[in-house]
Amino acid sequence: MIERQLQPLLHELVGVVLAPTSALGDATGQIRPTGVQGVFHADARVLSRAELRVDDQELEGLTHGEDGPHGTRFVGLARWLGDPTPDPTVRVDRSRRATRNGLTEELRIVSTATIGVRATVSVDLACDLAPIEVVKSGGVAAPLEAKTGQPGVLTWTAEGTTVTVSAPDADVLATGERATAPRLTWPIELPPRGETVLRWQLTVADPRAVVVGPAGEPEWSRPEVTADDRRLVRLLDRSLDDLRGLRLAETGAPGDVFLGAGVPWFLTLFGRDSLWAARMMLPLGTDLAAGTLRVLARRQGTHVDPATGEAPGKILHELRRHEFALPDDGLRLPPAYYGTVDATMLWVNLLHDAWRWGLPAEQVEPLLPHLQAALRWLGEHADPDGDGLVEYVDTTGHGLSNQGWKDSGDAVRFHDGSLATAPIVLAEVQGYAHEAAVNGAALLDAFGRPDGDRWREHAAGLARRFRDNFWVDGPYGPQPALALDRDKRPVDSLTSNIGHLLGTGLLDADEEGQIARLLTTDTLAGGFGLRTMSTDDAGFSPLSYHCGSIWTHDTAIVLAGLARGGHSEAALGLAEGLLSAAEAFDYRMPELYGGDDRTLLSRPVPYPAACRPQAWAAAGAVLLLQAATGLYPDVPGGTVRLTPLAGPELGALHVDNLRVAGTPVSVTVNQTGNAQVKGLPTPLTPTLPTQRNPKTPLPR
Numbered sequence: 001m002i003e004r005q006l007q008p009l010l011h012e013l014v015g016v017v018l019a020p021t022s023a024l025g026d027a028t029g030q031i032r033p034t035g036v037q038g039v040f041h042a043d044a045r046v047l048s049r050a051e052l053r054v055d056d057q058e059l060e061g062l063t064h065g066e067d068g069p070h071g072t073r074f075v076g077l078a079r080w081l082g083d084p085t086p087d088p089t090v091r092v093d094r095s096r097r098a099t100r101n102g103l104t105e106e107l108r109i110v111s112t113a114t115i116g117v118r119a120t121v122s123v124d125l126a127c128d129l130a131p132i133e134v135v136k137s138g139g140v141a142a143p144l145e146a147k148t149g150q151p152g153v154l155t156w157t158a159e160g161t162t163v164t165v166s167a168p169d170a171d172v173l174a175t176g177e178r179a180t181a182p183r184l185t186w187p188i189e190l191p192p193r194g195e196t197v198l199r200w201q202l203t204v205a206d207p208r209a210v211v212v213g214p215a216g217e218p219e220w221s222r223p224e225v226t227a228d229d230r231r232l233v234r235l236l237d238r239s240l241d242d243l244r245g246l247r248l249a250e251t252g253a254p255g256d257v258f259l260g261a262g263v264p265w266f267l268t269l270f271g272r273d274s275l276w277a278a279r280m281m282l283p284l285g286t287d288l289a290a291g292t293l294r295v296l297a298r299r300q301g302t303h304v305d306p307a308t309g310e311a312p313g314k315i316l317h318e319l320r321r322h323e324f325a326l327p328d329d330g331l332r333l334p335p336a337y338y339g340t341v342d343a344t345m346l347w348v349n350l351l352h353d354a355w356r357w358g359l360p361a362e363q364v365e366p367l368l369p370h371l372q373a374a375l376r377w378l379g380e381h382a383d384p385d386g387d388g389l390v391e392y393v394d395t396t397g398h399g400l401s402n403q404g405w406k407d408s409g410d411a412v413r414f415h416d417g418s419l420a421t422a423p424i425v426l427a428e429v430q431g432y433a434h435e436a437a438v439n440g441a442a443l444l445d446a447f448g449r450p451d452g453d454r455w456r457e458h459a460a461g462l463a464r465r466f467r468d469n470f471w472v473d474g475p476y477g478p479q480p481a482l483a484l485d486r487d488k489r490p491v492d493s494l495t496s497n498i499g500h501l502l503g504t505g506l507l508d509a510d511e512e513g514q515i516a517r518l519l520t521t522d523t524l525a526g527g528f529g530l531r532t533m534s535t536d537d538a539g540f541s542p543l544s545y546h547c548g549s550i551w552t553h554d555t556a557i558v559l560a561g562l563a564r565g566g567h568s569e570a571a572l573g574l575a576e577g578l579l580s581a582a583e584a585f586d587y588r589m590p591e592l593y594g595g596d597d598r599t600l601l602s603r604p605v606p607y608p609a610a611c612r613p614q615a616w617a618a619a620g621a622v623l624l625l626q627a628a629t630g631l632y633p634d635v636p637g638g639t640v641r642l643t644p645l646a647g648p649e650l651g652a653l654h655v656d657n658l659r660v661a662g663t664p665v666s667v668t669v670n671q672t673g674n675a676q677v678k679g680l681p682t683p684l685t686p687t688l689p690t691q692r693n694p695k696t697p698l699p700r
Contacts, residue, residue: 161206212251262617274615339399391424393422559571
C-alpha cells in the first residue's frame with residue numbers, strides 16, 4: 001500500500017496569535033515535533049518543539065484557558081513531588097503569550113506541600129524554519145543546529161531569518177546530540193508552601209517577511225453589549241480578541257492595516273478574506289476598510305500575466321514571500337497571485353459600503369482611479385468569452401482550478417456528484433458583479449465622474465442574463481444553479497452560494513423570497529448553521545471542505561442578507577445555529593465545521609484542518625450583531641434605517657459604541673422588537689420600523 005502524505009490535523013490543538021506570530025500546541029501546553037505544532041512567524045515555522053518537563057517527566061495536564069487576548073494558561077501537576085497525600089501539592093502554571101516578533105513563556109511552580117521541594121525544570125527546543133506549505137502538506141524538515149554565545153541564549157539562522165531564545169537564568173545544553181535539540185534547565189528548591197517563576201522568550205528577526213505586525217490599538221471601536229442571549233456577548237468578546245490578534249500590515253507600509261486570513265495556513269494578505277472581514281467590521285468604524293482598500297489598491301493589476309493571473313484593474317488573491325507549492329496537489333502559486341474571480345468586485349463593494357458608513361470623501365477620492373480600473377476589469381477582462389457573464393479558468397495548470405470562495409478542486413459539482421468543467425460561471429459572482437456595477441455607478445455619480453449610466457446598464461443586462469440562464473427546477477421548486485459549466489449547462493446542485501445573491505440587486509422580491517425558502521429547508525439548514533451543499537446532492541459529505549460542511553462566514557453573510565431583506569424567521573434559524581456552534585467551540589469560531597444534522601450530536605463535529613482563529617469567521621460575530629440591531633446607515637444620503645432582528649426570539653439588546661461617520665452610536669431593541677438609536681451625527685435621520693411579527697417581512 002502506498003503511504004499518503006496527509007495534511008496535519010488542527011482541531012485538538014490550542015493556539016495563541018498576535019500576527020504575524022502564532023503558536024499551536026497540545027492541550028497540556030506541549031509543543032511537540034509533529035504535525036503542525038510549533039511557533040510560526042509570517043509563513044515559516046520558527047520553533048518546532050518546546051516540551052516542558054520536571055525531573056525529566058511530563059506534567060499531568062489539568063486544563064487550559066484564555067489568558068488575555070493573545071495568551072493561554074495551561075495548568076499541570078507534578079504529583080511525584082511534595083506531600084505523599086491524595087491531594088496534589090505541586091502545581092505548574094504555564095502561561096504562553098504571542099508577541100509581534102515572537103513568544104514568551106512564564107512557568108510558575110507552586111507548592112502547598114509541608115516539606116521542601118527540589119527538582120529540575122527543563123524545556124527541550126528545536127527549530128526547523130519549515131515553510132508553511134511544507135507543514136501544510138504533511139512534510140517534515142530537518143531541525144537546524146543551534147548556536148550558543150551569551151549565557152542563556154540560543155540562536156538559529158537560515159535564509160536571512162534569525163531565531164533567538166533567551167532564558168537568562170537557565171543553563172543551556174546545546175552540544176553533541178543536543179545541537180539540534182537544545183535544552184534549557186533550571187534547578188529549583190522550594191521551601192514548604194513556596195513558589196518560583198521561570199521565564200524564557202523567543203524573538204524573530206525576519207527582514208524578508210512581506211507582512212509585519214502594526215503598532216498601536218485596533219482600528220475599530222469595541223462595542224459594549226447587553227443582551228438577553230448571553231451567547232452573543234461572549235461570541236463578540238472572543239471574536240474581537242481574535243481579530244485584534246490578526247491585524248497585519250505590509251512591510252514598508254505599516255500604517256495601512258488589514259486582517260490576515262487565518263491561523264496557521266493563511267496568516268497573510270488574502271484579497272477576498274481581508275475584504276469580506278473589513279466589510280463585516282464596518283459597524284465598528286471605517287478605518288480598517290480604508291487600510292484594506294489602500295493595501296490592495298497598491299497591488300492592483302496593471303498588465304496581463306497568465307502566469308500570475310494578473311490583469312489590469314484586478315485585485316490580488318494572496319501574497320507570500322515565495323512560491324507556495326503543494327506538489328501532491330499539483331498546486332504552485334507565485335508569491336503575488338491574482339487567481340480570484342471575485343476580489344475585484346468585493347473591493348468595489350467595500351469602498352461603496354465604507355462610504356455609506358461615513359468614510360470621509362478625502363479618503364474616498366484617492367481611491368477613485370482604482371475604482372475606475374476595477375470597473376474596467378469587470379467590463380474588459382472578467383468575461384473572456386463575451387457572453388455577458390463573469391467566468392474564470394486557470395490556464396496555467398498549476399493554479400487554483402476554482403477561483404470563487406469555494407476554491408477546492410471538487411467544489412463545483414452537479415446534483416449527481418459529477419464535477420463541472422471550466423470555464424466556470426459562479427452564481428454568487430454574478431451577484432457580486434451586479435452589486436459592484438450599481439455601487440460603482442453610485443460612487444462615480446457622487447464624485448462627478450463619468451460612466452454611471454453605463455454601469456447601471458451593465459448591471460441590468462447581467463440581471464437579465466442571470467434570469468435566463470441560472471434558474472432550474474429543483475426538489476423544492478425553482479432554484480438558481482450553483483454555476484454554469486464550460487458548455488453553459490446549469491450546475492444543478494443546491495448550495496449556500498445562492499444566499500450570497502440576497503441584497504445584491506440581481507433578484508426581484510419574488511426570487512429573493514424563493515431563495516429564503518430554499519435556505520430554510522432541512523437539507524441546507526439542518527445543521528449548526530448553513531450547509532455549503534444540500535444533503536440531497538450526491539456530492540454531499542458533512543466533512544467535505546466545500547460540499548456539505550458549514551462555514552462560519554458563509555452562514556453569517558447569508559443570515560445578514562436574510563435579515564436585511566426582511567426574512568427574519570429564516571435569519572433567526574441560522575443565528576441560533578451559529579450561537580449554538582459558538583458555545584460548543586468555546587466562542588472561538590473555526591473557519592468551518594461539520595455539516596452533520598443537529599439531531600446526530602449535541603454539538604457540531606470539528607473539521608479537523610480548519611483555521612482557528614480565522615478573520616472572516618471572527619468578523620461574522622460583528623455581522624450578526626449588526627443584523628440584531630438592524631442598523632443600516634446611508635451617510636451620504638442622510639438617512640439610517642433601523643430594522644432589527646432582535647426582539648421576541650433573539651431577545652432584547654442594547655449596544656453602545658457602534659460607529660457611524662466616526663461618531664459613537666447606541667442602539668436599544670426591546671423584547672417586542674421596538675428599536676431606538678441615539679448619538680447619530682447631524683443631519684442623519686433614522687427610519688424606524690413599526691412593531692412587527694417575526695414572520696412579517698420588513699420594509700426594504
